[in-house]
């Protein structure tokens with residue numbers, strides 16, 4: 001028994017908690033043929049869970065859909081099975097995915113690959129270490145920020161929290177997360193040294209609410225000076241997505257915007273809201289003279305501001321409306337839904353010397369940071 005505990009202890013200390021995540025790649029694209037080239041490390045090909053071939057660095061694997069089967073060609077060897085796995089066996093394992101039938105770019109990915117088929121084509125799943133995935137997401141979602149390492153700490157913690165909270169999001173489809181905006185944008189492995197350092201420094205850290213539950217760490221580009229309660233946009237209130245006023249993002253790009261539409265377009269919108277002809281806007285009428293010094297939920301005619309945003313494709317729900325020169329003019333602030341962390345404000349806080357914990361606790365109300373191993377429940381099946 002003692003040995004067992006020693007073993008568990010050593011496993012945790014030496015290897016840490018290793019969590020992998022299955023991310024479906026390019027699920028909106030039709031993929032029938034692709035090349036996989038081994039970029040680093042060594043891989044073993046498993047066909048229907050049987051060890052079939054050892055693949056060396058720089059060797060190419062050609063994969064295609066053959067009815068319900070996956071056909072694999074390596075040199076003169078051909079394999080056919082319902083599912084293939086490419087498992088890395090070195091310390092660092094990286095493959096390049098080269099789709100053959102689309103104008104998609106080649107991308108590098110860390111760790112393992114699973115390929116099967118459905119009626120549309122090949123189903124390609126990256127079985128990737130959670131921290132490698134987080135680094136890839138931070139690179140895709142946060143962009144390149146020079147010399148502001150703490151900002152990457154914030155993004156890494158948010159991305160990791162999202163991945164674990166949404167671990168079962170695509171469970172019925174046979175994977176955990178997809179690689180586009182529906183989940184988190186993940187365009188392959190990270191190549192930025194600062195991001196790698198930030199992910200390593202915050203390894204395993206997630207955001208929890210006052211009941212030690214991981215939070216839905218919503219974020220957006222710029223709140224325009226005031227964030228939004230989650231219930232004002234998505235109907236569900238939380239203890240941590242509360243409106244706060246934010247002066248850090250006010251002078252950033254994206255803080256102000258305008259959009260002009262014709263009276264005809266505006267009236268067509270009112271019609272979609274089942275408003276009678278009497279409220280139609282004529283030039284000079286005051287039905288659109290709307291002011292929003294603080295963020296509100298509804299605008300003129302009690303129409304929800306998010307309905308305006310969707311219909312007119314506005315940058316945010318934080319705007320005034322005026323009539324100018326026979327046009328309806330939206331004069332807005334911010335970019336995005338406005339709930340949770342404001343990215344441009346967060347970056348400005350870091351520039352001013354606040355640390356990543358200050359930033360997270362400013363934008364999310366009554367939250368704390370813990371390692372996910374401290375959570376009392378299991379987020380995985």
Ligand SMILES: [Zn+2]
Pocket residue numbers: 169170177178179180182183184
């Ligand atoms: Zn998704």
Ligand SMILES: [Zn+2]
Pocket residue numbers: 222223224225226246248249250342344345
């Ligand atoms: Zn802001």
